[in-house]
Amino acid sequence: MNEVRNLKILVADDTDSDRLILETIVRKEGHQVFSAKNGLEAVNIFQQEHPDIVLLDALMPELDGFDAARQIKHLAGDELVPIIFLTSLQDTESLVHCLDAGGDDFLSKPYNRVILKAKIKSFNRMRGLHNTMIEQRDQLSQHHQRLLQEQTVAKQVFDNVAHNGCLNASNVRYFLSSLAVFNGDVVVAGMRPNGNMMVLLGDFTGHGLPAAIGAMPLASTFYGMVHKGFSMSDVLREINKKLKSILPIGLFCCATMIDFNFRRKRIKVWNGGLPAGMIYRQDGTVIPMRSSHLPLGVLPEKSFKDDAQFYDLDIGDRVFMWSDGIHEARNSDGEMFGEERLLQLFEENDCSQSAFDEILLGVKNFIGSGEQDDDLSMIEICMQAPENVSHPNYNFNQSQQMAQVEWELRFEVKPTSFKSFDPLPFLLNILTEEPDLRGFSGSLYTILAELYSNALEHGVLGLSGDIKKTPEGFTEYYTQREKLLNEITTGFVHIYFAYSSNIEGGSLTLRVEDSGEGFDYSARQGKELLVTGYSGRGIGIVEKLCKTVRYYGSGNMVEVVFEWVNND
Amino acid sequence: MAITSTVSADGSQVTIYIQGRFDFSSHQDFRNAYEKLAKTPSRFRVDLQGTSYLDSSALGMLLLLRDHAGGERAEIEIVNCSQDVKKILLISNFEQLFSIQ
Numbered sequence: 049m050n051e052v053r054n055l056k057i058l059v060a061d062d063t064d065s066d067r068l069i070l071e072t073i074v075r076k077e078g079h080q081v082f083s084a085k086n087g088l089e090a091v092n093i094f095q096q097e098h099p100d101i102v103l104l105d106a107l108m109p110e111l112d113g114f115d116a117a118r119q120i121k122h123l124a125g126d127e128l129v130p131i132i133f134l135t136s137l138q139d140t141e142s143l144v145h146c147l148d149a150g151g152d153d154f155l156s157k158p159y160n161r162v163i164l165k166a167k168i169k170s171f172n173r174m175r176g177l178h179n180t181m182i183e184q185r186d187q188l189s190q191h192h193q194r195l196l197q198e199q200t201v202a203k204q205v206f207d208n209v210a211h212n213g214c215l216n217a218s219n220v221r222y223f224l225s226s227l228a229v230f231n232g233d234v235v236v237a238g239m240r241p242n243g244n245m246m247v248l249l250g251d252f253t254g255h256g257l258p259a260a261i262g263a264m265p266l267a268s269t270f271y272g273m274v275h276k277g278f279s280m281s282d283v284l285r286e287i288n289k290k291l292k293s294i295l296p297i298g299l300f301c302c303a304t305m306i307d308f309n310f311r312r313k314r315i316k317v318w319n320g321g322l323p324a325g326m327i328y329r330q331d332g333t334v335i336p337m338r339s340s341h342l343p344l345g346v347l348p349e350k351s352f353k354d355d356a357q358f359y360d361l362d363i364g365d366r367v368f369m370w371s372d373g374i375h376e377a378r379n380s381d382g383e384m385f386g387e388e389r390l391l392q393l394f395e396e397n398d399c400s401q402s403a404f405d406e407i408l409l410g411v412k413n414f415i416g417s418g419e420q421d422d423d424l425s426m427i428e429i430c431m432q433a434p435e436n437v438s439h440p441n442y443n444f445n446q447s448q449q450m451a452q453v454e455w456e457l458r459f460e461v462k463p464t465s466f467k468s469f470d471p472l473p474f475l476l477n478i479l480t481e482e483p484d485l486r487g488f489s490g491s492l493y494t495i496l497a498e499l500y501s502n503a504l505e506h507g508v509l510g511l512s513g514d515i516k517k518t519p520e521g522f523t524e525y526y527t528q529r530e531k532l533l534n535e536i537t538t539g540f541v542h543i544y545f546a547y548s549s550n551i552e553g554g555s556l557t558l559r560v561e562d563s564g565e566g567f568d569y570s571a572r573q574g575k576e577l578l579v580t581g582y583s584g585r586g587i588g589i590v591e592k593l594c595k596t597v598r599y600y601g602s603g604n605m606v607e608v609v610f611e612w613v614n615n616d
Numbered sequence: 617m618a619i620t621s622t623v624s625a626d627g628s629q630v631t632i633y634i635q636g637r638f639d640f641s642s643h644q645d646f647r648n649a650y651e652k653l654a655k656t657p658s659r660f661r662v663d664l665q666g667t668s669y670l671d672s673s674a675l676g677m678l679l680l681l682r683d684h685a686g687g688e689r690a691e692i693e694i695v696n697c698s699q700d701v702k703k704i705l706l707i708s709n710f711e712q713l714f715s716i717q
Contacts, residue, residue, distance in 0.1 A: 350696060490669060490700020497639065497671035519680050526643055585708055586672035592707045 055172060058082045058099040060090035060116065061134060062108045066157065070103060070134070073161050077168070087111025091119045099129070101171055103155070106135045106146060114149035121150035128178035130171035134159075199257075203230060206260055210267040213238040213274075214245060218438050221404050222427040225373075232259035233371045233425035234301075236267050238274035241483060242551050242614070243311060243434050246274045246283070249427055250303040250344070251322060251371040262301060262345070265290050277483030280307045280316055281354035284344070288352050291345030300345040304337070304369050307356075310434040311551060315367060318356040320344055323387065325369040326394065327359055328403060334394045335359070361431040366400055368407075373424035377415050385414050404428045452550045453482070459543040466504060466541075467533040472496055475543065484549050484612065485556065491593045492556075492610070498586035499560040499606060500541065505529060507564025507604055508539040513584055539563035553613035555595075559605065566602030619645040627655040635666040640673040650681060660685050665696035675708055682713060693717065 057079045061067040071081050082097050084090035088110040106113040117131050133146040133154040146154050215237045222235055237247040252259035266287055273283045302321030321343035324336035377385040393410045397403045461471055480489050505511045509532040515525045544559040591597050594608040618635040619642050632649045682690045693715045
């Protein structure tokens with residue numbers, strides 16, 4: 049090991065001869081020496097020179113070594129300044145006294161040069177270790193500070209995404225607590241354009257950062273879709289798909305989602321993996337809403353199930369949702385709170401307004417001094433008349449005005465464009481701008497496609513479907529279609545839509561008229577849908593999808609009515 | 617409306633994938649996917665994972681495939697249908713002719 053040199057060493061001894069001997073030994077080892085004749089001087093020099101090691105005589109005038117040691121240790125603070133007592137005392141009590149006063153070691157007189165040298169070296173090594181430790185401690189604390197700062201900023205971003213909905217509505221109460229800055233639980237609530245409130249409580253496996261990362265896409269998908277009027281099943285499917293694609297195996301989100309229809313006083317509930325929420329009726333009955341699905345982010349899109357339960361409520365009935373934090377809250381004996389205690393609280397409650405507080409208090413009292421080991425989240429929504437549901441971003445009147453929507457659209461495809469222009473995607477886009485129709489895009493496409501291709505092919509082009517009876521004919525039909533389209537210079541296809549909807553549901557009337565000769569539609573009536581045969585199936589499908597299909601004029605005009613009911 | 621297909625290593629099974637809308641415009645590509653194979657496969661899969669919509673001419677094409685594959689003896693699976701697509705297939709009673717998943 050390298051020689052230890054050039055340390056600053058304070059030597060304090062009131063006996064001149066002893067001090068001189070010590071100074072000489074230390075200086076010969078290559079160190080810088082500061083001398084003091086008593087304890088007071090020693091403390092003063094320490095303050096001015098900040099020596100690395102202090103050699104202190106125990107018995108000195110003015111201030112003895114013990115008190116000087118205490119003061120020096122105090123002044124040194126976090127820094128390790130080894131103090132070695134120089135003493136002729138040999139009794140155990142005196143030596144213990146030296147160490148109690150803050151001394152790190154002692155050296156007996158007369159001095160042994162080799163031992164002194166070894167001690168200085170050893171204490172210098174200890175100083176090094178100590179400094180490294182302090183440095184690392186400071187680094188750790190800095191890192192921790194930075195992490196907390198980052199999390200605080202991230203939490204602000206998260207809260208802006210997660211809580212921009214209607215959690216502050218007059219009929220909603222919620223409580224979220226967490227172990228870390230981030231919470232494994234997420235609560236989102238938003239108003240649909242039809243005045244329904246959609247609420248989702250989710251509990252990601254784990255907590256902290258990984259859980260919060262999953263909550264971000266969940267919240268942004270939720271708000272993006274709910275405000276546009278997507279149905280609960282669309283929102284659930286989309287969130288499930290998103291979480292499935294981004295979360296690693298083993299990380300998923302237990303969730304309950306409820307759509308509150310204040311107009312019909314009805315709720316639609318989907319529960320995937322969360323403890324049963326409770327409907328607390330005015331008459332005191334409690335109805336559990338149990339999980340019947342897998343959590344979000346587990347199943348692939350195709351296997352995802354979105355079937356939900358409906359419950360009819362009365363004004364003033366309350367709906368409670370919670371994460372398993374409430375059920376799994378433990379008291380100091382390690383016992384869990386459990387559903388029975390929760391039901392007990394409902395039984396003891398005699399004023400439904402205070403049920404929320406009583407449950408929270410009940411759980412907190414139960415935990416007592418026990419450790420809270422999961423996120424604790426709870427939300428209560430009260431069934432209200434639509435006009436009594438208010439929050440800053442939602443206006444009941446505005447939503448009522450949206451109740452009735454009616455429009456018509458006339459559209460004509462000109463002969464120059466039959467060949468190059470496909471009106472179907474264009475028209476479908478217009479239709480699916482209506483939130484009500486979004487869920488039916490597949491059916492609407494098929495209806496449109498059948499009516500348009502019939503009008504174009506049989507009407508405008510005059511092609512007969514009979515050609516398609518054989519495989520060769522099938523190809524022939526489309527070859528002829530291509531050829532005729534290239535030659536066509538006259539004709540038209542008129543398409544007319546009449547849309548009408550209110551919050552109960554609505555209808556879409558679709559009329560398609562072509563410039564062709566029409567056909568004898570009396571023969572069509574009551575014809576069953578064929579299973580085999582390459583063609584002739586189209587209008588049969590339309591008949592199954594629509595409420596009515598009627599032909600007019602010479603058969604060159606068909607009108608179908610598509611209807612739907614809003615059942616959420 | 618891209619149509620692609622893959623054949624299993626031993627040539628016994630062909631899988632046809634249809635992207636986007638499945639209608640008459642994919643007619644030629646759809647036929648090519650099963651007619652121009654070196655060996656006639658014994659099993660067929662039509663994967664509609666990427667199919668957004670279909671119309672009655674697509675149903676006609678599925679029947680053409682069925683005839684090509686041996687009619688009553690044909691082994692054809694239609695897989696990964698979306699809800700919308702499945703609805704159209706079921707309205708047409710196609711579950712009597714194909715195995716639909």
